[in-house]
Structures are given as structure tokens and as C-alpha cells.
Amino acid sequence: MCLGIPGLIVEISDADRKLAVVDVSGVRREVNVAPIIEDDAMEDLVGVWTLVHVGFAMSRIDEEEAAKTLEVLRMFGEAQEEIDAMMASEAMLAGDTPEAAE
Amino acid sequence: MKYADEFRDPVAARGLLAKIEAITDAIGATADKPLHIMEICGGHTHAIFRYGLDKLTPPGIEFIHGPGCPVCVLPMSRVDECVQIAEQPGVILCTFGDAMRVPGTRKSLMQAKADGCDIRMVYSPLDALELARRNPAREVVFFGLGFETTTPSTAFSIQQAASEGLENFTVFCNHITVPPPIKALLDDPEMRLDGFVGPGHVSMVIGVRPYDFIARDYGKPIVVAGFEPLDLLQSVLMVLEQIRDGRAEVENQYARVVPDEGNPASIAACDDVYEKRDRFEWRGLGEIDASGLKIREKYAAFDAERKFGIGYGASGRSVEEPEGCRCGDVMTGRIKPLQCPQFGAGCTPETPLGALMVSSEGACAAYYQYGGARLEAAQ
Numbered sequence: 201m202c203l204g205i206p207g208l209i210v211e212i213s214d215a216d217r218k219l220a221v222v223d224v225s226g227v228r229r230e231v232n233v234a235p236i237i238e239d240d241a242m243e244d245l246v247g248v249w250t251l252v253h254v255g256f257a258m259s260r261i262d263e264e265e266a267a268k269t270l271e272v273l274r275m276f277g278e279a280q281e282e283i284d285a286m287m288a289s290e291a292m293l294a295g296d297t298p299e300a301a302e
Numbered sequence: 303m304k305y306a307d308e309f310r311d312p313v314a315a316r317g318l319l320a321k322i323e324a325i326t327d328a329i330g331a332t333a334d335k336p337l338h339i340m341e342i343c344g345g346h347t348h349a350i351f352r353y354g355l356d357k358l359t360p361p362g363i364e365f366i367h368g369p370g371c372p373v374c375v376l377p378m379s380r381v382d383e384c385v386q387i388a389e390q391p392g393v394i395l396c397t398f399g400d401a402m403r404v405p406g407t408r409k410s411l412m413q414a415k416a417d418g419c420d421i422r423m424v425y426s427p428l429d430a431l432e433l434a435r436r437n438p439a440r441e442v443v444f445f446g447l448g449f450e451t452t453t454p455s456t457a458f459s460i461q462q463a464a465s466e467g468l469e470n471f472t473v474f475c476n477h478i479t480v481p482p483p484i485k486a487l488l489d490d491p492e493m494r495l496d497g498f499v500g501p502g503h504v505s506m507v508i509g510v511r512p513y514d515f516i517a518r519d520y521g522k523p524i525v526v527a528g529f530e531p532l533d534l535l536q537s538v539l540m541v542l543e544q545i546r547d548g549r550a551e552v553e554n555q556y557a558r559v560v561p562d563e564g565n566p567a568s569i570a571a572c573d574d575v576y577e578k579r580d581r582f583e584w585r586g587l588g589e590i591d592a593s594g595l596k597i598r599e600k601y602a603a604f605d606a607e608r609k610f611g612i613g614y615g616a617s618g619r620s621v622e623e624p625e626g627c628r629c630g631d632v633m634t635g636r637i638k639p640l641q642c643p644q645f646g647a648g649c650t651p652e653t654p655l656g657a658l659m660v661s662s663e664g665a666c667a668a669y670y671q672y673g674g675a676r677l678e679a680a681q
């Protein structure tokens with residue numbers, strides 16, 4: 201939760217809600233990019249590496265930093281934990297219909 | 303030195319370790335009279351054990367594991383209040399997986415789920431928002447938990463819910479801040495701390511200035527550090543250099559990720575959404591002034607405490623820790639995890655008695671995971 205995980209912004213998915221799609225070790229996930237929007241248009245964020253904490257892009261990092269951070273997280277076993285949490289959350293939402301929740 | 307092979311750059315690690323050893327000698331610190339360096343962040347605690355840094359550094363340096371694991375410091379009474387909310391009719395309680403196993407006095411969230419509460423593990427508050435959109439007839443409550451690193455994400459989510467006019471989304475706010483417990487530990491006459499390794503990702507949000515008081519008022523060095531083993535070694539070296547030179551400053555070893563001023567957008571969102579609580583309880587440390595955040599009046603509609611009338615203190619305060627549990631002593635560095643009689647016996651990561659055993663960032667869990675294996679190998 202506190203360490204975050206590096207991701208590459210590949211697409212702006214919802215400019216109004218400040219959402220973009222990041223690629224985290226091959227897994228795609230929509231994240232909120234509000235913390236790292238500067239004066240620039242959101243489109244400029246595509247191709248930027250960022251540190252993602254609980255679904256929010258909290259800072260811009262360079263590619264080398266991203267690679268080093270991923271390596272540390274893999275050593276900790278935490279890269280997989282983050283990715284598993286992302287996928288489990290997505291699966292939970294996919295399985296959630298108002299009826300199913302009753 | 304055998305663990306140095308694990309480092310991406312063993313040569314650099316050896317160089318740093320040699321310098322650390324030389325300065326420790328120059329300062330005159332020994333195993334009997336060690337320097338106490340507190341790594342505040344649970345991520346750093348994990349890294350120290352993972353790479354055996356406590357064994358690689360000279361015996362004149364003792365790491366004291368700080369309170370920087372949000373799951374570990376969550377008090378039982380707060381877990382009880384969260385369970386109370388989960389038990390309300392129509393509620394879907396969303397939480398990070400880490401918090402599921404934290405013991406309460408009655409039950410953990412995991413047990414509450416087994417008993418029929420609708421509790422969902424989410425990766426992000428954004429997923430709780432999405433659940434609220436899809437289930438207008440249900441009350442979706444997000445268990446907001448963590449330090450400055452995750453505090454903005456909850457703030458942004460509340461702002462988003464407000465802008466959409468969502469009426470069934472609230473946050474049970476347990477966000478806490480790093481500087482107040484550090485001040486409390488520095489004020490504790492039984493603690494002797496010589497310097498700090500500061501949490502990098504907290505500073506990524508709040509910057510480095512909130513630590514000024516540590517250097518200015520208490521005369522202690524603090525170096526904001528990254529999470530790679532080389533970052534940690536370099537930060538320890540920077541702390542030692544300050545001690546040797548008689549300096550006390552806030553230094554930033556992690557400038558490649560941490561701008562001195564932090565993240566302005568996140569700070570603004572937090573200022574908009576939260577205000578300080580008068581005090582908040584930390585497991586093992588007691589109540590600490592101005593150490594927790596609550597949701598401002600302006601966003602009262604998104605505050606689970608108000609909506610369900612289960613506020614801070616609803617379940618009674620300062621619940622006694624379970625018999626034999628020494629979490630408080632471990633957290634203040636008075637004992638090492640192994641000295642707790644419950645360690646590995648009544649308390650393991652699978653069935654934690656104390657919260658320090660729950661998250662991989664907790665000192666006891668890190669010790670169990672890595673220390674235990676090393677101890678076996680040594681025997």
C-alpha cells in the first residue's frame with residue numbers, strides 16, 4: 201500500500217475524471233492522474249512513467265527509476281501482491297451486479 | 303558480507319558499508335553503546351530485514367523500527383468501530399486487503415465477513431466509488447487507512463463523489479500523519495534516538511519541510527530515503543556524517559522522486575477535505591495529539607462517522623492489548639520482536655495476535671519472514 205508500483209501511462213481514458221490507463225508489468229489498470237497533472241494538457245501524460253499508489257499516479261519518475269523500483273518490489277514479493285490486488289479488485293467489480301450483491 | 307551479493311551493485315554496497323564502519327568507529331559507537339537510528343517507515347523495515355542490513359552494518363548501529371506501518375498502529379477500538387459499521391443493514395464495506403486480518407476486540411474484518419457482513423477487498427478507493435455508482439440502493443463505505451502517501455487518494459475520491467453528487471458513498475476515515483508520533487517518541491524520556499531515516503513516499507507528498515522540527519527543536523539528523531538497499535545504506539551514512547560533524551539537518555537522499563516541496567495537487571486536495579482531529583489512538587503508543595485526520599464539515603455527507611453515528615470513541619477508548627502481547631514495547635524499540643513471548647508461538651503471520659505481525663511492513667512479520675530463516679540457518 202505504501203510502496204506503490206511503477207506504471208507507464210498508455211492512454212487517457214476519461215479526461216473529465218482525470219483517469220488514464222497505465223501498464224503495470226503488462227497488466228492494465230485505470231488510475232487517477234490528478235496528482236501529476238501540471239500546466240500541461242492531459243494528453244502529454246501518455247508515455248510518462250509514474251509511481252502508482254492505490255490507483256493514483258502520485259509522482260513522475262524516469263524509466264530507470266521505474267525499472268529499479270520494480271526490481272526491489274519483485275525482491276520483496278510485493279510487485280506480485282500489488283498486481284494480484286489490482287486483478288482481484290477488477291474481478292470483484294466484474295462480478296458485481298446489483299442482483300449479485302443482494 | 304555474504305549478503306552483499308544480493309545487491310544490484312555489490313561493489314557500491316561494499317564501499318558504503320566500509321565507510322559506515324569507519325564513521326561508526328570514529329564516533330566511538332559500539333555494541334554496548336550503540337547509536338539508535340530509527341527507520342520510520344514500514345517499507346524501510348521490510349527492506350532492512352530483506353537485505354539483512356541490520357547484520358551487515360556494524361554492531362555500533364542499532365535500528366529501531368518506527369511506527370510507520372498504518373495497519374500495525376490501527377487500534378483495536380477502531381477495528382471494532384469499523385466492524386460496527388459493516389454490520390449496518392445495506393452496507394458494503396470496502397477495505398484494502400492488509401486491514402482484513404487486524405484483530406479487534408470482538409473480531410477482525412475477515413471474521414465479520416465470514417459472519418455474513420458484505421466486505422469487499424479493493425485495490426483502490428476508485429473501485430469503492432465504482433461500486434457505489436453500480437449499487438445506488440446500497441451504502442458503500444470505504445475504510446480509509448494510511449499515512450500521507452494514501453491520504454490524498456481518499457481526498458480525491460471524496461471530491462469526485464461530491465462532484466458527481468453520489469449519495470451512497472462515505473469514507474470511514476482513519477488517515478494518520480507521520481510527524482506527530484515522531485514528536486511523541488522524541489518527547490518520551492525513555493527513548494534514546496540519535497537520528498532518523500525518513501519515509502520517502504510520505505515526503506513525495508508532503509515534502510521535507512514537515513521534519514524541520516526534528517533538526518531544529520530536537521537537534522537530531524533526519525535523511526529522507528529511497529527504498530533500494532543502496533538508498534538505505536547511503537542514507538544511514540548521511541545520518542552518521544551529520545552525527546560525526548555535530549550537525550542536525552533535514553537532508554533528502556531521494557531527490558529523484560521527492561521534490562523538497564512535495565506534491566502541490568495532493569496537498570491542496572487534503573487541505574480541502576480533511577482537518578486534524580484533536581487526538582487519535584495509535585496501537586502500542588496510546589493517544590497522540592493532532593495525529594489523525596477527519597473529514598471537514600463541508601464534506602459531512604461523505605463521512606461514515608457522521609452518517610452512521612459511529613464516531614471516534616464510539617466503542618470506548620484505549621482497549622487493553624491481549625495478554626502477553628508486547629507490540630508497544632517493540633514499537634518503541636524497548637525490545638526486539640524475538641523477545642516477545644508470543645512471537646512465533648501464539649503470534650504468527652497466519653494467526654496474528656498483535657498488529658505488527660499482520661502486514662509485511664510490520665517489524666514482527668518482517669522478523670518472522672527473514673529473521674527466522676536466518677536464525678535457523680545459523681543454528
Ligand code: SF4
Pocket residue numbers: 626627628629630632639642643644645646649655656657658659666
Ligand atoms: S510477536 Fe505478536 S504480540 Fe508480540 S510484539 Fe510482535 S505482533 Fe505483538
